[in-house]
Every structure is written in structure tokens, then in C-alpha cells.
Amino acid sequence: MDVVVVGSGPNGLAAAVAMARAGLSVTVLEARPTIGGGARTLDLGLADGLVHDVCSAVHPMAWASPFFRAFGLERRVELLVPEVSYAQPLPDGRAGLAWHDLDRTVDGLGGDGPAWRSLVGALSRSTAGAVGAALGDKRSIPAGLVPGGLVGAARFGLGVLEQGTPAWGVRFRGDVAPALLTGVAAHAITPLPSPAAAGTALLLASLAHAGQGWPIPRGGSGAIVGALVEDLLAHGGTVVTDHPVRSRRDLPDARCVLFDTTPRTLVDVLGDELPARRRAALERYRHGDAAAKVDFVLSGPVPWAHPDVARAGTVHVGGMRAEMAHAEAEVHAGRHADLPVCLVSDPTVVDATRAHGGLRPLWTYAHVPAGSDVDVTEAVVRHVERYAPGFRDVIVASRCVPAAQMSDHNANYVGGDISAGAVNLRQMFARPTAALDPYASGADGVYLCSAATPPGPGVHGLGGWYAATRALRREFGIRVGPLPVD
Numbered sequence: 001m002d003v004v005v006v007g008s009g010p011n012g013l014a015a016a017v018a019m020a021r022a023g024l025s026v027t028v029l030e031a032r033p034t035i036g037g038g039a040r041t042l043d044l045g046l047a048d049g050l051v052h053d054v055c056s057a058v059h060p061m062a063w064a065s066p067f068f069r070a071f072g073l074e075r076r077v078e079l080l081v082p083e084v085s086y087a088q089p090l091p092d093g094r095a096g097l098a099w100h101d102l103d104r105t106v107d108g109l110g111g112d113g114p115a116w117r118s119l120v121g122a123l124s125r126s127t128a129g130a131v132g133a134a135l136g137d138k139r140s141i142p143a144g145l146v147p148g149g150l151v152g153a154a155r156f157g158l159g160v161l162e163q164g165t166p167a168w169g170v171r172f173r174g175d176v177a178p179a180l181l182t183g184v185a186a187h188a189i190t191p192l193p194s195p196a197a198a199g200t201a202l203l204l205a206s207l208a209h210a211g212q213g214w215p216i217p218r219g220g221s222g223a224i225v226g227a228l229v230e231d232l233l234a235h236g237g238t239v240v241t242d243h244p245v246r247s248r249r250d251l252p253d254a255r256c257v258l259f260d261t262t263p264r265t266l267v268d269v270l271g272d273e274l275p276a277r278r279r280a281a282l283e284r285y286r287h288g289d290a291a292a293k294v295d296f297v298l299s300g301p302v303p304w305a306h307p308d309v310a311r312a313g314t315v316h317v318g319g320m321r322a323e324m325a326h327a328e329a330e331v332h333a334g335r336h337a338d339l340p341v342c343l344v345s346d347p348t349v350v351d352a353t354r355a356h357g358g359l360r361p362l363w364t365y366a367h368v369p370a371g372s373d374v375d376v377t378e379a380v381v382r383h384v385e386r387y388a389p390g391f392r393d394v395i396v397a398s399r400c401v402p403a404a405q406m407s408d409h410n411a412n413y414v415g416g417d418i419s420a421g422a423v424n425l426r427q428m429f430a431r432p433t434a435a436l437d438p439y440a441s442g443a444d445g446v447y448l449c450s451a452a453t454p455p456g457p458g459v460h461g462l463g464g465w466y467a468a469t470r471a472l473r474r475e476f477g478i479r480v481g482p483l484p485v486d
């Protein structure tokens with residue numbers, strides 16, 4: 001066998017596809033009974049005919065990913081574009097709305113519209129700068145970034161300095177635009193403001209007004225996994241489920257092994273095969289604050305007080321900027337926030353096929369301290385009720401996966417850290433270590449390719465792709481061309 005990939009998340013599958021397409025024999029070993037890691041869509045048994053996205057649901061990064069672009073994801077999976085990419089309902093009945101249409105967004109933000117256009121709109125006109133800066137391997141200048149995207153990358157960097165520091169208040173005069181942007185920054189699940197959260201915010205906010213916006217795949221995230229697996233099988237690859245790799249004995253002989261796992265799993269499996277310094281560095285890798293998932297079955301749409309919020313594919317339930325900063329600080333200090341930041345998505349906003357028998361799924365998660373074993377269902381319901389009175393009345397069923405149990409269905413989400421590693425300034429670059437090659441483990445033929453490597457969390461497949469290109473070159477002498485960045 002040429003290649004074994006441990007773990008079938010989007011990064012593992014992207015690596016496997018790249019290796020199989022290079023003509024190598026590839027097997028993916030997955031611990032769980034189902035394929036796809038953080039991009040699985042499953043029947044949770046909550047209601048007949050309904051499926052739920054157990055982890056990821058909304059896919060701006062898949063659309064923007066140079067890997068998925070080269071893979072032709074848009075030809076293989078129908079990416080449905082919500083009219084409102086994301087919404088931020090506010091306690092007094094107002095709402096921030098990031099329409100897919102930038103002009104409409106700017107109009108809706110009144111006096112802060114021009115400031116939004118100069119910060120977010122400028123990045124969304126050409127996303128090459130933000131994509132190159134945020135989704136690169138953090139070690140080289142992405143192909144295509146030179147020369148046009150460099151201006152965008154510089155603009156992105158300046159935006160991070162502004163929105164990632166106490167200067168984040170200088171740009172806006174009102175309170176809607178800051179709240180709208182902070183809802184996106186909160187995806188990093190880290191104290192606010194911070195450079196890592198600002199980078200997350202500027203990348204995702206700029207994508208909201210570009211291309212496919214914040215798309216939802218028809219049928220759920222599992223469609224992305226389906227496309228990857230189909231391509232892998234078509235190129236001779238295989239996937240074995242129910243095969244956890246805990247030690248070298250669980251690995252068949254192969255010239256090259258790629259781990260779509262945590263750094264800790266790599267250390268546990270390889271042990272003394274790793275050079276001592278690299279092993280120590282990997283052991284210093286830090287996991288971050290956490291999320292607890294709550295999936296609902298509803299008998300009707302969420303009764304948002306502001307009617308346009310119902311047109312959004314994603315709703316950030318967190319209130320004003322200061323409220324979200326407070327809630328994230330509480331979580332970081334190890335306390336449950338009274339009103340935790342919650343992410344909410346109703347896929348039927350764009351995909352009627354997700355409803356069945358008058359019922360629909362609702363995807364939510366709330367930010368909680370790492371390792372929390374609290375069932376947050378009531379906290380989520382209470383918080384959503386603040387902006388959608390009557391929400392409680394449309395709930396038919398629900399299921400919570402507390403943060404502490406998140407690793408039961410995916411070992412990469414240690415203590416509920418859905419980013420597979422803290423998203424902070426150090427681990428934006430030194431992810432998993434500060435080594436020149438963040439993918440090579442230091443052991444012969446062994447690579448790490450998960451979200452614990454650059455560019456970090458998200459369904460983009462790029463950790464897998466970057467690791468695979470290095471492994472192809474070093475282990476097999478095969479060079480593959482750079483991916484396009486438009």
C-alpha cells in the first residue's frame with residue numbers, strides 16, 4: 001500500500017483524493033461507523049425522514065477554498081445561497097443583516113454603511129487577498145496572490161490590526177454594524193477582541209458578499225463528503241470504517257501515513273518514532289474554548305421578531321458587541337455565560353428538501369467552557385426566545401451533545417473544542433508547532449493534515465491538500481501544480 005490516511009474528515013478525504021489522483025493506492029481508516037468527521041449529515045432518530053448536520057452546516061470556506069475550486073465542488077454539490085448570509089438580531093427588535101448583496105447591506109447599516117463598505121466590501125470585491133492570507137499554509141505566498149491579491153492581503157492585515165485590538169471601536173459610530181461583525185468574530189470561540197477572531201471575522205464577512213456567499217449544500221454537509229468519497233473511490237481508493245488507530249499495530253504497512261487527527265493522537269500512535277523536540281512541541285499544542293451542540297426538530301419556522309432574520313441562512317444569537325465580548329470572556333474564564341453566544345441555522349430557508357411531514361431541523365450550538373458537561377438546551381431556548389418569542393412553542397424534539405461528549409463522536413474535538421485547537425495569535429501561525437513544515441511530523445513518511453494544521457478549522461480541505469502536496473513530493477517524487485486563487 002502506498003498511502004494510509006487516518007480519519008475521514010474533509011481534510012483527510014482531501015488528502016486521500018489528492019494522493020489517489022496522483023496514481024497511488026490509498027486507504028482511509030475511520031474510527032467511527034460513519035464517514036465525514038465534521039461534515040456528516042445523519043438521521044439522529046429525532047423525527048422520521050429528518051437528517052441533521054452533526055457538526056458543520058454552512059460553507060463559505062468550502063466555496064472559497066482553492067482546493068475545492070480545483071476539485072470542482074460547485075459542479076458536484078448544489079450550493080444554495082441564502083439571500084441574507086447572516087443576521088444579528090438585537091434586543092430592541094432591530095437586526096443587523098449581512099445580505100449577500102453588499103449594496104443592500106450598506107444601505108441597511110445607515111450611517112455606518114460606508115465604513116462597512118470600506119472595511120468588508122473592499123475585501124469582498126476580490127477575495128484573493130483575504131483567502132490567500134487566511135487560508136494559505138502560513139509558510140509561503142499562495143500562488144495567484146502576486147501581484148493583485150497582495151493589496152487585498154495588506155488590507156486584510158490592516159483590518160485585523162484594527163478589529164483585533166481595542167481600536168475595534170473607532171470605525172463605526174452606531175451599534176448595529178459592530179454587533180454584526182462581532183457575531184462573525186465569535187466563530188473563533190476566543191476572547192474578543194483578538195487578532196485571531198478579527199481574521200476569522202474579516203474572512204467570513206467578506207465571503208458573505210462574494211460568490212456563493214454563505215452557502216448551504218442541498219441535502220446537508222454530507223453532500224460534500226459524498227462528492228469527495230465518490231472521487232476517491234473512482235480513483236481506486238478505499239475507506240474502512242470502525243477502525244480507530246490507537247497504536248502502530250492498527251496501521252497497515254504503507255510508504256506514507258497522513259493523520260487527520262489531533263497532534264496528541266499522532267504522539268500517542270508514534271511515540272518514540274517522533275524526534276524528541278518535535279514531540280515536546282506537539283505536546284504543548286493547546287485546545288481552546290468549546291461548544292455544546294443542540295439539534296432541534298421544529299413544527300414551523302423560528303418566529304424571529306425581525307422578519308428579515310428569517311431570510312438568513314445563519315443567525316448569530318448574541319446581542320450587542322459588548323454582550324458577546326462579555327459572554328466569550330466568561331467562557332474563557334471557565335464559567336457558563338448567562339446568555340451564551342449561539343449559532344443557529346435553519347437549512348429549510350434555502351433547501352425545502354430538508355423539511356419532512358411538516359417538520360424541519362434546526363442546527364444550533366452554544367459557546368461553553370472547555371470540557372463542560374452541561375446540557376445547554378434550556379440556555380439556547382432562552383436565548384433564542386429573546387429574539388424570537390414563541391420559539392419554545394414550535395419545538396417538537398431536541399438533542400444536546402454537551403462539550404465533554406463531543407469527542408465521543410469525533411476524537412478531534414477534545415473537550416468540545418470544535419476548532420481542533422485554540423484559535424489564538426500563536427496558533428494562527430504555530431499550528432501545530434512553529435516548524436518550517438507544519439505538516440511533516442518529523443517521523444519518516446508521516447504527516448499531520450487535520451484542522452490542527454494551517455489554515456485551521458473549517459470545511460475547506462486545505463490542511464489535507466497542503467500536507468498531501470508535500471508528501472507527494474518528498475515520499476514519491478511527484479510534483480503537483482499550485483492551486484488557483486482568483
Ligand SMILES: Cc1cc2nc3c(=O)[nH]c(=O)nc-3n(C[C@H](O)[C@H](O)[C@H](O)COP(=O)(O)OP(=O)(O)OC[C@H]3O[C@@H](n4cnc5c(N)ncnc54)[C@H](O)[C@@H]3O)c2cc1C
Pocket residue numbers: 006007008009010011012013029030031032035036037038039054055056057058059060061062243244245246260261262265291293365409410411412413418419420449450451452456457458459460463
Ligand atoms: C458543532 C460544529 C459546527 C461546525 N460548523 C462549521 C460550519 O458551519 N462551517 C465550517 O466550515 N466548519 C464548521 N465546523 C468545523 C469543521 O467541521 C471542522 O473544522 C472540519 O470538519 C475539520 O476537518 P478535519 O478533516 O480536520 O477533521 P474532522 O472533520 O474533525 O474529522 C476527523 C476525523 O478523524 C477521525 N479520527 C480521529 N481520530 C482518529 C483515530 N485515532 N483513528 C481513526 N479515525 C480518527 C474522526 O472520527 C473524524 O471522522 C464545525 C464543527 C463543529 C463540531
